[in-house]
Structures are given as C-alpha cells and as structure tokens.
Amino acid sequence: MSLLVVGTLAYDDVETPAGRVKDALGGAATYFSYAASFFTPVRLVGVIGEDFRAEHKTLLAERGIDLSGLELAKGKSFRWSGRYTGDLNVAVTLDTQLNVLAAYRPAVPVRFRDSRYVFLANSPPALQAHVLDQVDPGAFVAMDTMNLWIDTARDDLAAILRRVDALVVNDQEARMIAGEPTLIRAGRAILKLGPKVVVVKKGEHGAFLFSERFFYALPAYPTDRVVDPTGAGDTFAGGMLGYLAHAGRVDEAHWKRAVAYGCVIASFTVEDFSLDRLRGIGRDDVERRFQELHRFTAHP
C-alpha cells in the first residue's frame, strides 16, 4: 500500500574512524525512502536547494520513489556535518546549516493525500502536525523525533504523539521523552502518551518493540564492518515501514518481521558511507540477512 515520507534531504560531511566523506547524499527522508524502496514504492515530500544534484534525483527516482512532492527552493540544500568516535554509537554534530529548510513548510501534493502509511521523519513537531493535517484520515502514521524537540517543544511533541500510531526513536530519545532511566520503563511510559506502538532503536544492540498487547526484543544483525552509522536509524525505519506498507498489515507478526527487516537494512547502511552500501545490494541480500538474523537469535 502507499507509503508517504516527509523529511529532510541533505548533504553531509561525515568523519568516522574508518574515513571521511564530504557532500555525501544524506537526510532522514533520503535514507528512509531508499530503504523502504526495497519493499514498496515510496512517495517523498521534502525540500532541496539549487545545489541538489540531478544524479541524486535520478538515483531516488530509479528506485520507484515518487519525487513529485519534492520542492526546489532558492539557496543551498540542508547540510549536516558530524563525527563519530569511540564505540560509534553517538554522533557529535559539528555543524548544521538549515539553508532551504529554514523557511520550508511541507506541502503534501493532492495525489499523495490518500497515502495509507505515513512516516513523519524528524522535524519540529508543529511541522509534523502540519503534514498530518494534509493527509486523509485513517492512515497508519509513524514518526521520529530528536533531543532538540524533546527539550524545546515539549507541548507540540505531546500533541503530535497523541495523533500517531507509532513512535520510532533511539534509546537516548526514549529515555528523554519518558524521563525514565531504563528502556523498558521508558517504552512502556511512552505507550501512555498516545502511540499504540513504540519502537526503540538501540544501534548495535538492536531494537525493542512495545505495544499494549506484546513486547518484542531483537538484537541487531551482527555485521563486523561498521564504517559510518549515519542514516542507520532512518533506514531502520524505512525498512520497517516499507515492509509494513508492502504487507498492508500491522498485526503482531508483521510488526515483528518489520523490526527484523529494519535491523537488516540498517546493518547494510552502516557498512559504508551515505547510501553506498545499500546501492550495491538487492532484495535477495536483504532476505538472506533476515534469515540469518533469525538463525542467530533462534532458541534451541
């Protein structure tokens, strides 16, 4: 079924112990939509600047990503610069240049409004609400957020949380939102704020899935080649929502499989900079790791 994502497209400068890249294609919606495109067509809404390269539009379009919601604005694209050290679990942001993002108000094209699955990638909660206002009622809506909004836009965040079906956040964000030190308490507390499902991304430790009816824990796929964690969380969400939208069902079994697909896609993402690793794999590679992950975590 139709999957809409609204979020950033960016150019990143990234430095990790494995190397560095400049002007690499990035952005939450870029990563999300590329990952989801392994499973289903994607509708993308976001803003780019005049520096956005034609080859990158082509890259996305060729994956079945509908770019008719992409707005071209005067100026430069959103830019992020970060560095990973030590255990690679936490990025240090060196610089953020909003550029075209600063004045952007997402407009969902009329023909995207009937989307049955919607992912609100990280952006100010008020903007996420503005997007949701433009989508037909009844869609299954998942969202991400970040520490900045948890700190500075609490009320807006609480309001949007009451309107979504699922929240997908990392471990640090989950603790912050709930004000709870352990992830188990944090996940359960967030369920009371609105979402029927909370997915906590834990990087190399995998993910937790909380719902009122069940709990699921899955370790990460054990890749031993971590080059750049940028985009791992967004591709996790993309793999997950892409699978759910493809299946057209959000029951317990599909959610659990969706989390596993999220882990698998993220495990590829970290193996190179930008989308480089994902660009080199096919659906069969995804399926192989999905089976392997189940094998690594199966009980005797």
Added chain:
Amino acid sequence: MSLLVVGTLAYDDVETPAGRVKDALGGAATYFSYAASFFTPVRLVGVIGEDFRAEHKTLLAERGIDLSGLELAKGKSFRWSGRYTGDLNVAVTLDTQLNVLAAYRPAVPVRFRDSRYVFLANSPPALQAHVLDQVDPGAFVAMDTMNLWIDTARDDLAAILRRVDALVVNDQEARMIAGEPTLIRAGRAILKLGPKVVVVKKGEHGAFLFSERFFYALPAYPTDRVVDPTGAGDTFAGGMLGYLAHAGRVDEAHWKRAVAYGCVIASFTVEDFSLDRLRGIGRDDVERRFQELHRFTAHP
C-alpha cells in the same frame, strides 16, 4: 556435575537512584555461587575477614554451597563502595578496601580439585592461573576479568586466556581486550586469543555468545524494576555456569539455554539490593522468566 568458583566475598556500600545500602553482602563469588545454586551444588573458594557475619555463611551453606574452601583471615573482609547514576549501566567506584584480599593466595582444597566446571571470578590473572594450577586437568574453565587487569596485567591476562575454555566479560571489557570498537569484531577477535567461547554481557541489552562454530544474541529479560545493578554480571555468569554444570554438557543448544538462564537470573538480581531479590525467588520463578524471555524474543 561439580562446579567450583574462586573469587571475592565482600561487603558493599551501594548508592543508586532507588536508594542506598551499607554493609550489604556482595562479592563476585558470593553472587556467582548463590545464582549457580539454583541449578547445582557449588564449591566456593575465597577469603573472608573476622567481620564476616555468621548469618551470611549460613545463607550460603543453606543453598548447597560448600564453604570448606572459605579461608578466614585476620582483619576485615574485602569492601567495595560504589554509586550508579543516569542509565544505571556503569558503576562509579567510590572506594575499594582490599583488606584480607591483599595477601590472599587461593588454596583449592584437595577434595575440590576434581571439579569438572570451574569459574575464575575476577581477580589478578596471575592468581587465576595459580588457581588453575591446582585443579585437575580436563575441567571446563570459564573466567571473568576487569579493566584494571586489561590495563595493567596484559601479559598475565594473555597467558590465562590461552588456558581457559570460556571468557565472560562485559561490553566495555570486551572492547578493551580486543582493541575493537564494535562488539561483533571484539568478540570474534577474542576467540583468537584462546577461549573457545566468549560471552559478552551487555546489561539491559542482553548478551552475545561467540564461538568458532556459532553466534547467538539474546536480549535481556525486560524487567522494569531496576534497583541496583551490582552483582548482575556475576549472577549472570553463575546462572549460566550453574546450568551448564547441572546439564554436564557444553554443546550449542546448552550454551544458548545457559545464556538465557544467565539473563533471567541477572534480571532478578537487579530488582533489589544485594541478594535480596534472589533470596525471595525459587526455581519455578526462574523457569517462568526463562519461558517468557523466549516468548519475548521468538520470531513469528
């Protein structure tokens, strides 16, 4: 089959967000042996001071823990004082008083030497080697260590690693020993240093099990009541080795189940200070969580 543990008995002062205790029964061998006693009789070797309370000896003895290897030395028992803050994953050591531990050289009683399963709890690697010298050949030997020895006794540590069957360490220690940033690389690297099995304890994230023949990842049991993490790792090891010794087998299926029992026992340990939570549960409670943990992590 017979299970021998050599390590510390201690009195701890512990402060966590949930409260504080003074003079609480602690020590790696105490925690280990109590946890293992859910599955099998345990032989304990360690040193206590004149302040070690009779009730605590009784507590252990009543669990089927053979205390004939317990040496009473002049002076005070080993003491540790620590504090947990934030996400509770890391303890800050406030004070360590070696006391009777300072001059202690473990002597394994003659009637313990035929032990088929041996756990060398954290202590200087040279002392661990000294213990191993006293045990009959052919025992299945697992060991723990800590950052202090990884930093200051590299050669001794390398020597003992070549002599043991399994290493059981936490995530930080695994990264330090291997000099690798990701746990997957770290675990695989340590396999090349001697142990046939490496178990990496990840606190609230569960555990990884590495062997040359298979890999296993298990999330932690999702308790939402974390009072004090002290002893979690030692009781994890105790539950694991206790189960293996009881089963008398160390094949893939038994290892995987042993890791799950370790996670389960540790999940009880953190729910109160010292051994307080473990003292209130029975084998049936352990079995119930074991089944639940498998349910939480089972694939659809």
